Amino acid sequence: MGISERKKRDAAKMRSRILEAAMQLFVTGGYDNVTMRSIAAKIEYSPGTIYLYFQNKNDIMLQLCYQGFERLLAHQDALEKIADPLERLSVGGRYYLAFALENPEIYELMFASTEVLGDSGPDEEAAPLKAFRGFAKNVKACLDAGIFSPAEAETTAIALWATLHGLASLLIKGRLRFLPEESLNKVIDQAFAFSLRKRGE
Amino acid sequence: MGISERKKRDAAKMRSRILEAAMQLFVTGGYDNVTMRSIAAKIEYSPGTIYLYFQNKNDIMLQLCYQGFERLLAHQDALEKIADPLERLSVGGRYYLAFALENPEIYELMFASTEVLGDSGPDEEAAPLKAFRGFAKNVKACLDAGIFSPAEAETTAIALWATLHGLASLLIKGRLRFLPEESLNKVIDQAFAFSLRKRGE
Amino acid sequence: MGISERKKRDAAKMRSRILEAAMQLFVTGGYDNVTMRSIAAKIEYSPGTIYLYFQNKNDIMLQLCYQGFERLLAHQDALEKIADPLERLSVGGRYYLAFALENPEIYELMFASTEVLGDSGPDEEAAPLKAFRGFAKNVKACLDAGIFSPAEAETTAIALWATLHGLASLLIKGRLRFLPEESLNKVIDQAFAFSLRKRGE
Amino acid sequence: MGISERKKRDAAKMRSRILEAAMQLFVTGGYDNVTMRSIAAKIEYSPGTIYLYFQNKNDIMLQLCYQGFERLLAHQDALEKIADPLERLSVGGRYYLAFALENPEIYELMFASTEVLGDSGPDEEAAPLKAFRGFAKNVKACLDAGIFSPAEAETTAIALWATLHGLASLLIKGRLRFLPEESLNKVIDQAFAFSLRKRGE
DNA sequence: AATGAATGAGAGTTCATTCAT
DNA sequence: AATGAATGAACTCTCATTCAT
Numbered sequence: 001m002g003i004s005e006r007k008k009r010d011a012a013k014m015r016s017r018i019l020e021a022a023m024q025l026f027v028t029g030g031y032d033n034v035t036m037r038s039i040a041a042k043i044e045y046s047p048g049t050i051y052l053y054f055q056n057k058n059d060i061m062l063q064l065c066y067q068g069f070e071r072l073l074a075h076q077d078a079l080e081k082i083a084d085p086l087e088r089l090s091v092g093g094r095y096y097l098a099f100a101l102e103n104p105e106i107y108e109l110m111f112a113s114t115e116v117l118g119d120s121g122p123d124e125e126a127a128p129l130k131a132f133r134g135f136a137k138n139v140k141a142c143l144d145a146g147i148f149s150p151a152e153a154e155t156t157a158i159a160l161w162a163t164l165h166g167l168a169s170l171l172i173k174g175r176l177r178f179l180p181e182e183s184l185n186k187v188i189d190q191a192f193a194f195s196l197r198k199r200g201e
Numbered sequence: 202m203g204i205s206e207r208k209k210r211d212a213a214k215m216r217s218r219i220l221e222a223a224m225q226l227f228v229t230g231g232y233d234n235v236t237m238r239s240i241a242a243k244i245e246y247s248p249g250t251i252y253l254y255f256q257n258k259n260d261i262m263l264q265l266c267y268q269g270f271e272r273l274l275a276h277q278d279a280l281e282k283i284a285d286p287l288e289r290l291s292v293g294g295r296y297y298l299a300f301a302l303e304n305p306e307i308y309e310l311m312f313a314s315t316e317v318l319g320d321s322g323p324d325e326e327a328a329p330l331k332a333f334r335g336f337a338k339n340v341k342a343c344l345d346a347g348i349f350s351p352a353e354a355e356t357t358a359i360a361l362w363a364t365l366h367g368l369a370s371l372l373i374k375g376r377l378r379f380l381p382e383e384s385l386n387k388v389i390d391q392a393f394a395f396s397l398r399k400r401g402e
Numbered sequence: 403m404g405i406s407e408r409k410k411r412d413a414a415k416m417r418s419r420i421l422e423a424a425m426q427l428f429v430t431g432g433y434d435n436v437t438m439r440s441i442a443a444k445i446e447y448s449p450g451t452i453y454l455y456f457q458n459k460n461d462i463m464l465q466l467c468y469q470g471f472e473r474l475l476a477h478q479d480a481l482e483k484i485a486d487p488l489e490r491l492s493v494g495g496r497y498y499l500a501f502a503l504e505n506p507e508i509y510e511l512m513f514a515s516t517e518v519l520g521d522s523g524p525d526e527e528a529a530p531l532k533a534f535r536g537f538a539k540n541v542k543a544c545l546d547a548g549i550f551s552p553a554e555a556e557t558t559a560i561a562l563w564a565t566l567h568g569l570a571s572l573l574i575k576g577r578l579r580f581l582p583e584e585s586l587n588k589v590i591d592q593a594f595a596f597s598l599r600k601r602g603e
Numbered sequence: 604m605g606i607s608e609r610k611k612r613d614a615a616k617m618r619s620r621i622l623e624a625a626m627q628l629f630v631t632g633g634y635d636n637v638t639m640r641s642i643a644a645k646i647e648y649s650p651g652t653i654y655l656y657f658q659n660k661n662d663i664m665l666q667l668c669y670q671g672f673e674r675l676l677a678h679q680d681a682l683e684k685i686a687d688p689l690e691r692l693s694v695g696g697r698y699y700l701a702f703a704l705e706n707p708e709i710y711e712l713m714f715a716s717t718e719v720l721g722d723s724g725p726d727e728e729a730a731p732l733k734a735f736r737g738f739a740k741n742v743k744a745c746l747d748a749g750i751f752s753p754a755e756a757e758t759t760a761i762a763l764w765a766t767l768h769g770l771a772s773l774l775i776k777g778r779l780r781f782l783p784e785e786s787l788n789k790v791i792d793q794a795f796a797f798s799l800r801k802r803g804e
Numbered sequence: 805a806a807t808g809a810a811t812g813a814g815a816g817t818t819c820a821t822t823c824a825t
Numbered sequence: 826a827a828t829g830a831a832t833g834a835a836c837t838c839t840c841a842t843t844c845a846t
Contacts, residue, residue, distance in 0.1 A: 412805095416805095447806075447807085448806065448807045448808050448809095449807090449808075450806070450807060450808065450809095451805080451806055451807070451808095454805070454806075
């Protein structure tokens, strides 16, 4: 029994190494930089070996995607300590944006690619959905606290999420580059604050 | 003169046919599905012929992109008739979303691709920027009318644009597929309305 | 009759323009820079037109080659004024080298290409042969003047020609680049002088 | 260990096969006749396979080039046995010429192509330079022995090398085809002898 | 005489993937 | 479990040349 467990552990380790290598390549040079060959070279195994641990290239990217969600969710969990719901939402949003801008490639993979997550059925969307649920919970708290006008929590959450995702996406793709560098952060902050504006503000 | 004009027309027609073919392929399977070969096959010409009308593959995608902007801007111009600024903004936003959802691939090309528009300098961003400026003008009108709290028009415009873009992007990429189909439209409407909520609403 | 003559003149002019354009392109960027398209563009005619005046690309290069020989022969003719045969040979050689280095591309075409002159029969070699004959005549004069040991003029001429051509070729192809730039000219001069050394020198 | 060695041998064999195929194609129809596809067809492998053994087409030609230099240098080494410096030079020269005429295409690649060796800096010219150095050493011996007039060894060596290269090049390119076939060899011999003529000869 | 649209063949190169060992 | 040689299909793009007009 010890043997089969060790084997399992070895296999998991190998998967990790492959994912780690893929991630580094991915961050460095984008999707096209991740070739099965280059991953193999990085972990010093042969290309064929990778296929013992992953079905194909897409499978690898998918796992990378899920890893990204896990990191994002871990961030979100840390928010629980913050008592004020609006503050929680605000800090969470900033986290989200920071994550996107620090890991633009991964973020793209997670939220803006069809290739990897594909047109999969609704059930496979578990990861993005889970991330959203956490977010939505915070929104609901704001509604309950009377910070936003009564509305469906989901609707409001979607609006806020869309704003965040939109900002992230526009920034990553350089579509806000017309803004002067120095005012960029301020504008982003204000834009997000505008979305969070309370009633009567 | 009749001859040269006919030739010009023929050439324009050919460009149209190529763009049309490229578009169809693009919509079907994304950027990678558009190969010079496949376009050629679709229009029943040899691959080389395409290079008589376009510099290279990127040129084609760029033109497709510009066509998209033209259509979008044309839509925007039609808004001028609407007197009420908030209504104008609201209708404009819905237009924008509808455009994105009706031409998802093109929309992606326009606002969410690095490949085609590239990492061009701020001055080359003319087309997306122009679209934004029209939008920003409407936002300013709302501010002037006291609908939103006094704030920098640009900031507010970016926030609203980001929301729209975020909604479009999430929808296109199927990230909101967890919503029941029948409530989708309502939710989107409400989400956008939330973003546009007036002071004290 | 006037008409047909004008037409002949026009045709000749056209051939000249094409050759001129081809030459410029050739000198600028080598053989690969001369495409039928580029020639056509330069003379502002369509590619097809060129085929009305030349059989094909090779034909053009061949004519360019012959032009080169004509220029070289013109140079040689100017030598007749020099009385001293060794001096004549020396000056001629320097001319030859200078021509090669000033027109490296053309020189290559003339003396170091199979593609253009091809494996043509001995009779088509008229031009290079003629150039050689002029050279050989000067060599013979040296022999007659007792400057070189008695030997067949042709043999001696070939030896000297080979040296010149070898120098030209090595220089053009950069195979003497290991020599310090400043001593290059001196070495070339001395090398050629060595070949021309008189008996007992 | 036996296995890895066999693999090494197999790989070396494969490289040889590719080079051999490339060489044959090269000799048949020059540089342009060597296409990756044609090599692949000749060795009955797929085009991609070649890239497992060589970086690209130029790499293959480069190796062919180096092989040529190795063979030439091997020839040169064999000269050491000859005591008389002039004789050594003479035999060496004949070797050189014979090599050039027996391997005209390779010779061209080695000494008269920019494409393969390129416009590399002076230090990359190692191979041609090395060949020249051996040659220059023999020339120096002749000078030391008083066979040629005192002069810089390098200058003299260049003069002689140029003659050899010139003869080789003119012959390869058929520029001496006007000579009657039967006297060709005699003339070449004499021409080279003329270049080697001693003082007072 | 001139056009210029069109072709067809082909170039080098890259890659995910497979499979005998 | 791991290899790594091999594939085959695909890619973008270029060019000399032709021919109906």
